[in-house]
Amino acid sequence: MLSLLSIGLAFFVIAASPGPATVSNATVAMRLGRKTSLIYGAGLSTGLVFWGVIAASGLGVVLQSSVYLLMALKVFAGLYLIWLAFLSAKSAIHPDNDMDQVEIGTRSLMSWFIKGVFLNVSNPKTVIAWMAALSVGLGANDSTAFLVLGVFVCVLVGFFTNALYSMVFSLNGVMNGYKKASRWIDGSVSGLFALAGIGLIRSAFIKQV
Template identity: 70%
Template sequence: MLSLLSIALAFFVIAASPGPANIANATIAMSQGRKVSLIYGAGLSVGLIFWGIVAASGLGVVLQNSVYLLMVLKVFGGLYLIWLAFLSAKDAMHPTKTNLQINTAPKSYLNWFMKGVVLNISNPKSVIAWMAALSVGLGANDNTMALVSGVIVCVVVGFIVNGLYSVLFSFSGVMSWYQKANRWINGVVAGLFTLAGFGLIRSAFNRGAP
């Protein structure tokens, strides 16, 4: 249970941090309304599932073949989270206005859904985020069921995050607040990424820890 909670928290921080997909979803929520944004967000979530399957397949091979490969993967995942912390800290110290330009021409609901799917599938960096999050709660003794459970948890978290963006940013004035609070948001995200990154690296050298 604790391992799944760790995975959920790690994936939530990664998925909720400001990025192209979240900014696009927020913009659509404000310009096209909540319903269109929820459909677009569902597409984003489905796109994430694709990379989740890719990441889980790779982790499954690692878990079956080598404890040391898992250790290396955890170190790599920890360094990736620390790199994300650096980027967030940099944005916090030198905040810039978020680019909200996006093509909002009228489309069918299916087109909005597919646009979300394509956006996340076209970003192979997502597989790194998946592997980093899953590695937080997985240990060398975990089996395939534990890995599948971790993937399911991340899928649920992904849908929740995209849904939250759709709901919150469909209220008027939210983006204005978001722009003003950007420095603090990035600062908090940087701190969370740092803790998760060093925690993951530490767990790589603790054989008994997940």
């Protein structure tokens, strides 16, 4: 039980740490509200499940040793983050609160779920986070059943963490604060996405030099 608690706490620290997924979820919550953010967060969590299965099945080690496959995934994920940076920058330059209602009406909740899944699935670094969290509480003699249980605990923690972000950042006070400072917030988010994307692409080639 203590080992599972250790795994859960380690994964919570990783999942709750500021990054492209958590920042984007917070922004969605502040801009579009709780319902949309919860759906988007569920998509992010589902994307985490994908990498959890990869890590637990041992494919994570294979992925880390496959230089060209990992490089391609990093470049793809980096380009996607740069695209998100462009969208956030566009929102910062042309803030328009009236667009929120249009965006909610024209974009289905399912599309937000898929967008969340895609963001986490496109980030190969997530498998490293999974392997780090699982290694905290797993021993060499632990059974496969215990490994599966550890993955299940991390899945629950992932859904809880994203839901917590959705609940906190969709509070009226937080949303009102966002509306007043949307230009600065979207600009900062754009910078974060751009730095993360460039860093990911750079890491894809750094070992090739």
